[in-house]
Every structure is written in structure tokens, then in C-alpha cells.
Amino acid sequence: MIKEFMTQDHRDCDALYAPLEEAIAAQAWDLALERFVPFKEAMLRHFAMEEEVLFPKMEEFLGGGEGPIHVMKMEHNQIRGIIDALGEAIEAKDRQKALGYGETFMIMTQQHNMKEEQVLYTMAEQLPLDKEQILAQMQKVEGR
Template sequence: MTTIKTYLTQDHRECDKLFSDLENHVAQKEWNEAKALFEPFEKAMIRHFEIEEQVIFPAFEQKTGFVGGPTRVMTMEHQQMRGVIEGMKGALKEQDRNRFLGLSETLMILLQQHNMKEEQMLYNMIEMHLKEENDDLMKEVVNR
């Protein structure tokens, strides 16, 4: 079975692709296409956040006792990104290209920094500490 790190990193790439496609349609003022892509993008992002917040992070915290450490920071960043995504939804509904693209630029910066911290540090820690739990956790993740 795939590792937590491999799965979550690949999930980042899939969310990035949806985000890029969405942003490109808004930039071209292709509103129908953008609206059709927004829901899958939002669902993918929220699903990713929830997998981490409800499955992976609690297991890591329980195993290591690192409550309030790196997982808390990542969760706070998720909250910040949720707010930006909500703003993007409103801008898309209003077909406000400039507002949408400004918010998407903010989200891109947040995502790049966030994903780098997860992929280069936190996922390695998670993989190291949850090696024995990997298969059970992945079953739970895949069934979400």
C-alpha cells in the first residue's frame, strides 16, 4: 500500500492542477468553465484538509505527544486558506476577474509555502512515527 507521504504529496499535485485550470479559465473570462471547475477544486482542497485534520494529524499527535506543534500550525494555515477559497467563490459568483485573481495569487503563495513545509518536514515526521499504522490509516483515508 502507498505511504501517507506519497499519497498526500500526490493529492497536493492533483489539487494544484485543478487550481491552475480554474485560474486559467478565470483569467480568460471563461466563466462557465471556471464555475464548473470551482466545485471540484473546492471539494478536493477541503477533502485534503479534512484527511489531515481528522485522520493523519490526530494519529501523529497521539503517537508522538506533539499536540499544538507543527500540526496546529498546518491546521491554522488550512483555516486561512479556507477563507481565501471562500473569497474566491464570491468573486467567481460576481465574475470579478481582478478580485478572483488577486485572491488566487494569495492562495498560490500560501499553498506553495504550506505544501513545502508539509512535504519537506511534516510528512517525513509522520512517515517515521506512523510507519506501523500506515496501512490502517491509508484504508481510512481512501474510504473518505
């Protein structure tokens, strides 16, 4: 249930990135800026659902420290940095830089999402968590 919901949210975020990349490639900068906003918001919201709701609940059982959740949070920070750099490249109308950051974003995010879908979310499903409550709390998280 958590796995399905969060995997679908990964797909929804991906779906917001593809048209953004098209606009950058076409150097349609107004359109790119317009598409960057909901894309960034969806990504930050997804990270917030994990960092504020799902991960703390999992850590109640797994403990904090240097485990896989810690790695996921570090990757979120890296990806947030790339999203900001991408936004700056779009504002600067720098096609080459924007496409470069976009490609880095895609590679990092695909690898990150795969680890979550194959490992983290599977672990979440196996832990004795109140999944209905977690799902409801995640759905209440607002955009950043």
C-alpha cells in the same frame, strides 16, 4: 507511503487549480464556476484527510498543543477562507479580485504543502504508526 500518497494529492489539487485560473483570466465565468467546484472539493477533502485521520494519529505520539500540527491546522483555516473569497469573486465575475485571491491561494498553499512534504509527512513516516490503516482511512474520507 503516506508521504508519497499525500504529495501526489497535493499535485492533483494543483492540477485542478491551473485550469480554473485560466478560465478566470479569460473571464469564462460559467466555466470558472464549473471548475471551481471540483477544485474546492478536492482541497477540502485533502484537509479533511489530514485533520480527521493523519493529524490525530500523529498527535497520539507528539501530543496536541502548539506544535507544527497546530500551525498546519491554522493554515488550513486561512486557506479555506481564501477559497471561499475566491468563490465569491468568481460569482461576482470580478476578474481582478478572483486573480488576486487565486494568487494568494497559490502562494499560501505552495508554502504550506512544502512544509508538510519536507517536515510533517516525513515525521509521519518515522513514527511507529499503522500506515496501512491510516492510508485506508484517508482514502475513505469523502468530499466536503
